[in-house]
Amino acid sequence: MAPESFIIKTPCSSANIGPGFDVIGLALSMYLELHVTIDRSKTASEHPLNCRVTYEGQGEESGDISLDPEINLITRVALYVLRCHDQRSFPVETHVHIKNPIPLGRGLGSSGAAVVAGVQLGKEVGQLHHLTPERLFDYCLMIERHPDNVGAALFGGFVGTYLKPLAPEDVARTEIPLSEVLPAPAGGIDTGVKPPSPPHGIGHHIKFPWATEIKAVAIIPEFEVPTAKAREVLPSHYPRPDVTFNLQRIALLPVALGQSPPDPELIYLAMQDKLHQPYRQTLIPGLTAIVESMTPATQPGLLGVCLSGAGPTILALATGNYEEIATKIMSYFAEQKIQCDWKVLEPAEGTQVIRA
Numbered sequence: 280m281a282p283e284s285f286i287i288k289t290p291c292s293s294a295n296i297g298p299g300f301d302v303i304g305l306a307l308s309m310y311l312e313l314h315v316t317i318d319r320s321k322t323a324s325e326h327p328l329n330c331r332v333t334y335e336g337q338g339e340e341s342g343d344i345s346l347d348p349e350i351n352l353i354t355r356v357a358l359y360v361l362r363c364h365d366q367r368s369f370p371v372e373t374h375v376h377i378k379n380p381i382p383l384g385r386g387l388g389s390s391g392a393a394v395v396a397g398v399q400l401g402k403e404v405g406q407l408h409h410l411t412p413e414r415l416f417d418y419c420l421m422i423e424r425h426p427d428n429v430g431a432a433l434f435g436g437f438v439g440t441y442l443k444p445l446a447p448e449d450v451a452r453t454e455i456p457l458s459e460v461l462p463a464p465a466g467g468i469d470t471g472v473k474p475p476s477p478p479h480g481i482g483h484h485i486k487f488p489w490a491t492e493i494k495a496v497a498i499i500p501e502f503e504v505p506t507a508k509a510r511e512v513l514p515s516h517y518p519r520p521d522v523t524f525n526l527q528r529i530a531l532l533p534v535a536l537g538q539s540p541p542d543p544e545l546i547y548l549a550m551q552d553k554l555h556q557p558y559r560q561t562l563i564p565g566l567t568a569i570v571e572s573m574t575p576a577t578q579p580g581l582l583g584v585c586l587s588g589a590g591p592t593i594l595a596l597a598t599g600n601y602e603e604i605a606t607k608i609m610s611y612f613a614e615q616k617i618q619c620d621w622k623v624l625e626p627a628e629g630t631q632v633i634r635a
């Protein structure tokens with residue numbers, strides 16, 4: 280039997296886009312790829328859980344990414360899906376080569392992409408053909424509880440996402456993680472006990488239109504801000520005027536970004552936020568100065584600027600002059616002695632499985 284091979288391709292994402300905290304996500308054209316080979320003719324494997332993991336890309340040199348299939352985020356998520364379906368390990372003999380250009384801990388949804396690719400990997404290697412994209416979303420939300428990144432990475436495009444309140448019997452199931460990211464490997468170190476399957480229909484999404492003239496300029500500082508840390512600085516309660524401020528803008532944002540030609544003044548207003556960016560400036564030197572000074576009036580081509588996800592990447596939406604916009608934003612970071620990389624990205628399709 281010839282070895283089977285396929286590629287899972289998952290986009291990075293920018294969450295929030297200003298006021299849409301934990302709601303809005305935008306899939307962007309930088310892709311995590313899993314190159315998977317399965318030799319089902321083999322009867323035994325020398326690798327733990329029948330899986331060899333190799334990695335190239337971001338964090339490769341620092342050795343930040345574990346190659347142990349029970350610890351690596353992608354393969355442990357795949358194992359979680361497999362174990363929910365009574366498959367304890369990968370098929371003999373599986374090789375997962377991860378190619379990851381998405382910077383880690385920078386607010387471009389590297390963990391969301393890893394979770395989505397991992398869930399898709401579990402489906403493919405386990406031949407779990409009945410799992411629809413909507414059901415895969417449930418599995419993702421057992422691991423990454425905010426739906427904006429995983430929704431964009433799974434379904435693609437510019438999305439609004441929302442969670443259905445869990446039924447009382449699901450809330451009572453204490454094994455269902457309500458924390459941000461599972462603290463331990465999903466499904467646990469293999470104890471032989473079947474892990475909890477997700478409740479059905481936890482998360483939902485809706486696709487918004489996107490005006491084709493609009494590109495996303497990502498200015499990526501060299502330092503990392505783990506998402507969990509950027510959530511710890513947020514308050515548990517908000518002043519009512521700040522909530523109203525964001526509600527007013529979130530009602531505008533999807534309409535403003537779908538209109539062609541784009542209206543810079545409207546988009547600039549629609550991208551303002553009072554629920555997360557002001558609190559995160561303590562972690563991201565220069566953030567307030569950038570958000571307050573970069574306007575369509577001062578920067579031709581600019582439509583609006585925001586923190587990408589939990590940061591520290593800054594996302595500028597623009598119709599032109601990308602290099603000038605990026606250079607100006609990088610100059611604010613340079614004042615703080617912070618180097619940056621920058622890229623022009625476009626909205627991307629969701630996760631695909633490519634077979635030769």
Ligand SMILES: Nc1ncnc2c1ncn2[C@@H]1O[C@H](COP(=O)(O)OP(=O)(O)O)[C@@H](O)[C@H]1O
Nearest residue numbers: 352379383384385386387388389390393505506
């Ligand atoms: N391709 C990958 N393979 C394995 N682990 C990954 C991968 N991408 C991200 N991760 C894990 O996710 C962490 C970053 O997650 P997070 O703090 O949420 O930042 P981000 O904004 O990049 O999603 C990394 O430090 C790493 O542990």
Ligand SMILES: N[C@@H](CCOP(=O)(O)O)C(=O)O
Nearest residue numbers: 294301386387388506588589
């Ligand atoms: N809504 C979340 C999004 C986190 O995105 P990431 O790309 O930084 O993981 C938040 O703002 O915390």
